[in-house]
Amino acid sequence: MGIGLADSEEEVSMECLYCKGTLVRQRISYAATRKGYHLIIHDVPAWVCEQCGEPLFDEKTVDAIQEVLQGVDTRLEKSALSFAVA
Ligand SMILES: [Zn+2]
Numbered sequence: 001m002g003i004g005l006a007d008s009e010e011e012v013s014m015e016c017l018y019c020k021g022t023l024v025r026q027r028i029s030y031a032a033t034r035k036g037y038h039l040i041i042h043d044v045p046a047w048v049c050e051q052c053g054e055p056l057f058d059e060k061t062v063d064a065i066q067e068v069l070q071g072v073d074t075r076l077e078k079s080a081l082s083f084a085v086a
Pocket of ligand 1 (some may be wrong): 016017018020021036049052053054
């Protein structure tokens, strides 16, 4: 890479919380392990560290993921599949 000119207006400089590496915008698969199920959400927008690979999510992305998980939790509880111990 020669000239370090980025022509993007939305280019925000962010660094990794862990190793101070450069974070790049990517879409990743987010895997959640919950009581009773595993859920993998594909194409989740995230900031991924070029050095250590640690993903970081925007607040609104975290909110959206939480919402999905809570929705599944609630439905599972109310469904016939309910694993609740009486
Ligand atoms: Zn890092």
